[in-house]
Amino acid sequence: MARKPTIADVAQHAGVSRATVSFALNDRPGIAEETKARVLAAAAHLGWTPSHQARGLSLGKAGAFGLVLAREAEQIGADPFFPAFIAGVEAVIGQRGDGLMVHLTTPEQEQGVYERLAARRQVDGVLLTDLRRDDPRPPLMRELGLPAVVVGQPEWGGGLTAVSLDDEPAYADAIRRLTDLGHRRIAHVEGPQELRHAHRRRTAWEQTLRALGLPEGPVLPGGFSPEGGARATRELLTLPEPPTAIVYGNDLAAMAGLSVAQELGVRVPDQLSVVGYDDAPLTRYSYPPLASARADARGWGEAAARALDAVIALGTAAHVELPPAQFVPRASIGPAPRG
Amino acid sequence: MARKPTIADVAQHAGVSRATVSFALNDRPGIAEETKARVLAAAAHLGWTPSHQARGLSLGKAGAFGLVLAREAEQIGADPFFPAFIAGVEAVIGQRGDGLMVHLTTPEQEQGVYERLAARRQVDGVLLTDLRRDDPRPPLMRELGLPAVVVGQPEWGGGLTAVSLDDEPAYADAIRRLTDLGHRRIAHVEGPQELRHAHRRRTAWEQTLRALGLPEGPVLPGGFSPEGGARATRELLTLPEPPTAIVYGNDLAAMAGLSVAQELGVRVPDQLSVVGYDDAPLTRYSYPPLASARADARGWGEAAARALDAVIALGTAAHVELPPAQFVPRASIGPAPRG
Known part of the structure; x- marks a missing residue:
């Protein structure tokens, strides 16, 4: 089995430095068009492809999940759900070096954000939170071919894999x-x-x-x-x-x-x-x-990330139902006043 | 001035479909190595480069900024700074379809996260928040060649462009x-x-x-x-x-x-x-x-994003000093008790 060609091989073949190869392949400024063409030709000749670089440079995998939040920043700031949920997602994907692409948007602009994420392949899949009545996102994900998991009840997701935690x-x-x-x-x-x-x-x-x-x-x-x-x-x-x-x-x-x-x-x-x-x-x-x-928002994030991994790998996955939220009694409740 | 070559031009030159060109350039499975080489050679001959595709698909631009937070999720959840700051960043970069890659990590694992972001070119630059004493990040950014902006005082950033708001x-x-x-x-x-x-x-x-x-x-x-x-x-x-x-x-x-x-x-x-x-x-x-x-965290995010744009485009940018935080008196303060 032949060794896969490296940047050094391309550099040697094109008669330029490794840095020049890297700059040419990455379309950085300052490289003459002629040099760029020579590097690309050498890469083609040797069968070098981007996936032979670090995985993140491959155009096949984005190495990221997407989370698009159509809420006011103030609301998200005061909501303890998201940071814990995000921490759970990161616990699963961070170990392999993947990241979470977060977008804050409005319900009006949300569709455009998903379309761009899909068109530019910036994410391998998305986590859908804050499901709404007649939510346009499940059909949109299918249309865009964007792997997705619904963070909520199965009946909210129009057939998408759902990871639920009952209130x-x-x-x-x-x-x-x-x-x-x-x-x-x-x-x-x-x-x-x-x-x-x-x-x-x-x-x-x-x-x-x-x-x-x-x-x-x-x-x-x-x-x-x-x-x-x-x-x-x-x-x-x-x-x-x-x-x-x-x-x-x-x-x-x-x-x-x-x-x-x-x-x-x-x-x-x-x-x-x-x-x-x-x-x-x-x-x-x-x-x-x-x-x-109390709901385990962190565990919910972990489960959602694992489900999205499965959806990306297999095209679909079973619904996941997490243990329900638990009532936490504290001193703000007491016997009803008489009268 | 010659028209820039498109995928359609590459397809015609290589004698394959546009879909095949796209699959080959994106290193998707199911394309014969020989076909892939022919497509790459055609692309090289015509001078086609990834930047001629949608910008996000270009290897030159990731279309994202990075924000790596080395804090406990609970701390971030309760902190109103980050959501407002993120909303400000998104207000600048969201309009052009760019996203914010968020990583929650620990101080111990933080270096590895930045190294991966740089190696995989998942971000075009990073915003450094929560600067620490003897912070290892400013020298690391220089070593990695990762454009960065310090969110804090200029003297914390070891020469990096700083966007500050005085407490x-x-x-x-x-x-x-x-x-x-x-x-x-x-x-x-x-x-x-x-x-x-x-x-x-x-x-x-x-x-x-x-x-x-x-x-x-x-x-x-x-x-x-x-x-x-x-x-x-x-x-x-x-x-x-x-x-x-x-x-x-x-x-x-x-x-x-x-x-x-x-x-x-x-x-x-x-x-x-x-x-x-x-x-x-x-x-x-x-x-x-x-x-x-009260500090304008949203405005801080906007200013930091604009400064990072300048650093990415020009290699460096001037420090930015925002209006300082303002004291907000409310009923929790009153005259000192006697005695």
Whole structure:
């Protein structure tokens, strides 16, 4: 079996230095067109191809996964999910020297970003998070021939391999715990309902209350943001008959809710119980510490990266279902006030 | 001026289809070595080079910047700097379809990550954040020939182009404000001192107190983390003569400090004034809202990306100095308690 030609072989054959070969092959400025042509001819003659260089220089493999986030930077900054998820992905792909190409974009520009990633072969596959109602991405991935894994429930992905982690049990546990503590007016401050996981959390709240034979307390939009959570909490606490417990779509909204309660002189948990979702690093340092729900975002990233590896290698892979999120009770919940 | 040759020209010259040319040039499997050699020879003859394809497919341009973060995922998750900084970078490079290759690593493995990024030409340049004392990265970048910009003070970068945003004025303003309010025992909970910006914040605190003729209150490590901030605060508040004000290295440590104060029955701001740094999204929803310092992290990302563009194009660029961080007074500071 013949030895594969190296850059040194090409240099010798073309009668130039190795640096010149490298510059010519990489189309760097400062090399005469004639020299470039001679180097390329020598490379062709010897059968040298880019894949004989470091793997990342091969045009066949990008050595990267893509993560395109169509959210406001502020929202991502305050969300503990993404850094932990990214750390999990990197734990799998970093060892082999692969990277994660991150794009922050808007829902309007998102399609163009995927099209460019595919056209320029900058990534070997993509991880789809924040699935939306009628999400255009699963059909787009098929159209672009871009390997993809859905980070969410299988039914959100239109046939793509899904890696899911269920929110429902944590919500159901939180609401059962609140009813055990005597709460009957349990409100929900929901996330943006076009986001599948926000809608799923709201549905879990509804169905659990219904199963327990309790009325659905008021539900208000909180946008997964501190601003939205604060606004909704102010509205709920100034109702003629305010709720005795509020379950929020995420920790950001819940933390802002805690501060509004304190500002209005509503004591937590004596007069109001508060539950968040995400177990963000700061929640255990809120006062009182925030009851929340913990999902293994890092493990989710690892599982998603492994699934995407399988999809890239085999064209498809089985759905993966991770252990569900767990309710984390803390001092922000207590017995319902009398009366 | 002759028209630049296209894939179609190469295909015609080699007597194969355009798809075959594309497969051969991209070293995809399923093409005979002989065909591949014929395509490469045709490409060489016509003077076709990869840059005549979509720019991202060119071996000359990766179409990406690199950001290698040697921090714990949890720390990055809670830090509002990175998402805003990344959003700023993307605002500059996203429009032309370029991406940001993010690596989460450890200080031990960081060198290998940069070496791979350079060897595989996955990025056109890198942004260096979180500069450390005796940081090995500036000399490494020169050794690797990897264009780089330092996100921090010029003296941290060993001659690399730096894009800086000064912390000092905000710290000095905060301390002057506290002394105007009668505080004389002003403690500092510092970030990891091997980080240049953490050390700079500590130095700003020291120098401002000295300039005002005040004793340096105790300084304790807070590690930029909620855990570290909570531990340091507990220690400070149980001193025989506790400080009347604490200035923290960042908001995370300060938020945890607020909760420890509440837990110990120390009223903020009546008995203790608290100042953070970063103006994280949640700080205005802490109770009481946290006085902090605001830096334009998004603008910093934009400026750093533009500087890196210049370094890539020209080999070097002038340092850039952005408007300094601004002190943001809020209800967590008040007059020093009497006695």
